[in-house]
Amino acid sequence: MSKTISIRKGLDIKLLGEAEKVKSAVDFADNFVIKTTDFHGLTPKLTVKIGDKVKAGSVIFFDKNRESIKFTSPVSGEITDIVRGEKRKILSVNIKATAETSYEDFGVKDPSKMSADEVKNHLLNSGVWPFIKMRPIDIIANPADKPKAIFVSAFDSSPLAPDYDYVLHGENAAFQAGITALSKMAKVHLTLNANGAPDATFTNAKDCQINKISGKHPAGNVGTQIHHIDPINKGEFVWTVNAQDVAIIGRLFLTGKMDASRIIALTGSEVKAPKYYKMTIGSPVKKLLSGNINEGNNRIISGNVLTGDKIDADGNLGFYHNQVTVIPEGTDPKFMITKGWMEPGFSKFSVNRSYFSWMMPGKKYRMDTNLNGEIRNFVVTGELEKVFPFDIYPMQLIKSVMYKDLDLMEKLGIYEVAPEDFALCEFVCTSKIDIQDVIRQGLDDVYKECM
């Protein structure tokens, strides 16, 4: 039974630098980095040493607390460095890749003829399991859980997001194999964008329930979709997988290889020619950016502007990211009358009507990373609700997290949310509070105390 949902709350932030629908090649660079910090809450246990040779699909570390979850190398090459931080915490594993990738062979398999346990073990051993995340808590799914559903969103509605209809066009077979594999473990919900015309990859998908959702961002977030289709109650689990990662899982079954390559979008106002590129997880972005971004102090983000991670110019693509965004840093002080808090209101984007941006709905903005204000206590009410399409009181939930009232958090719906669901709240917050951080903290507390 498919569902059609329409949400009215939300916000599309229109930014300059949308990727042109052209797939380009980027020169090969060999310094791959797998950041263990991409996996929240993970304590990695290494299985390799510096100097070891690995193939794409070879295990490099596993989860110390849930040992069946293995992480494999996306490329073949040699381990060059293991970067540690405070208390010798492992931060990343660096790999010098070979130009020609050699793969571990996991064997060609037909997911439709496999049992749930067989699929699960196959995913775990090949290292694609970490693509499956769980709600609540928003961490890598626990293989021991029995989820009530697996949600896949067929589009990304965040600012400048890659267009999955374009990216996964022609990947029907891989995507379908991935969906079939997932459907062995739980019912799969695939949610399409009702505003556009989804690609045949999605509309023809089988072994899943196809839903439609229309509305502004965060309509494309799985959190929004779960909340409106099959909300999570206490004690229940829902798994989520990104659409491109479904294709990676599918390719594993079709080819027997762990092929961790994606089509990523290089976007943002400071990119000269925003386009799509084929890149593997952990790839360095340096060659991608060189000569292609404007001069000046820029912020490079692996992911989108709302939820991505800040990386250096010689940083690497994150494990979960389909996008690299470059926007200007906002380190210059802004004089109050010309550009600061008293400005007439034409240059900045705001949902507040004290700026005129609402009169120019088509205008695309070049936004920088300035906070545009100072951090304050919560004062304004009602603004978060406008961009938060959940039957949850966002401000009350955030406050309950701030004073660590676990019981109240539970009652107010902490199990249904992930930090990314609050990204827009964080964007609009007049008091400039780091709301995603607060929610992450709350989820960690709940995980520690209640699960």
Add this chain to the structure above:
Amino acid sequence: MMRKMEPDHHGKWAKFHPVWDGFYTFLFTPGETTKKGSHIRDGIDLKRTMFFVILALVPCLLFGIYNTGHWHYVAIKGDMNLPYWEMIGDKIIYGALQVLPIVIVSYGVGLGVEFAFAIKNKHAIQEGFLVSGMLIPLIVPADVPLWMVAFATVFAVVLGKEVFGGTGMNVVNVALTARAFLFFSYPTMMSGDKVWMSGLSDVANKPEGFTGATPLGDLYTLATPEPVVNGLEGFAAKWSFSDALFGYIPGSIGETSFIAIMLGAGLLLYTGIASWKIIFSFFAGGLAIGYLFNAVPANPYMELDPMYHMVLGGFAFGAVFMATDPVTGAQTSTGKFIYGFLAGAMAIVIRVLNPAFPEGVMMAILLLNVLAPLIDHYVIQSNIKRRMKRLKTA
């Protein structure tokens, strides 16, 4: 230039860093950038929000200045029929001389207290008082002594706000706390018929039958055995509806003109800074009770056309600028409707039924400020119950 003056965090002026920070961030939006999470942020900040509320108050302030001047000349000439739009220059000059010192004292004292607490608690100066400092002068009579304003401001900022943790943490509206403090500490200076026309107490020989009372003061005598006006007809002859609408009546400095308040309300609603839910339901609550009294009149006051209630006294001012304070009002969407409705209703109830107070808006809003968390609590409980129900049926 400002950067050079920044006190070193370890130097002897380190304590004054919040003060420097307050001035610096007033002049420049600092180059502070996002660290992670959402890398871009909306253009709005608290300074801009507060600034728009102050902009919205400007019509009230300007009109208040003129109105103060007008009633001063009415008082010293003893002529109730003095044409409103004559002697404009004199009235503006007198009004400005009377009103602006109150504004200056309110800001000076209030910000002084804020700075002191910011230094003591080592936090940044928050912008809340920028609005409170403008609201306080607008809700006191023009004749109020400046030392009282200073005293009330200190009381309101310290006990109304800072003891709770500063801006965003207070339970009751700061400006109304100041007003309530004055009202209960110096009742003779804040009510009755001596204070509403500036300079009236200096006039030695008042003409026969001349009172300095506000329309509400006159109205409230209707419920007593000795009314000063001859029934509602007499009242309407003395204070016409249009006079009250435009604000040609004595009263607190900023509250008299419905039109000026609505100009401000327009700006606040257009920018979405004030909640239309609260303003709308506040008026709805007042009208509902007004009509209810009309239906069961026990004295002439209860028969007053509810539309009159809307334009008299501080009702509109309270609805637009006081009840909508996001910190002290209800925070949930449903809660805002309930809160506004109850506050509006309560204001009229106190006005009409309570013989001690001619004006009930201040009391009503303070009471509902205290009740707002309770209203929110029940609204949130219903959300929680929905979730629990889902868990049971699932």
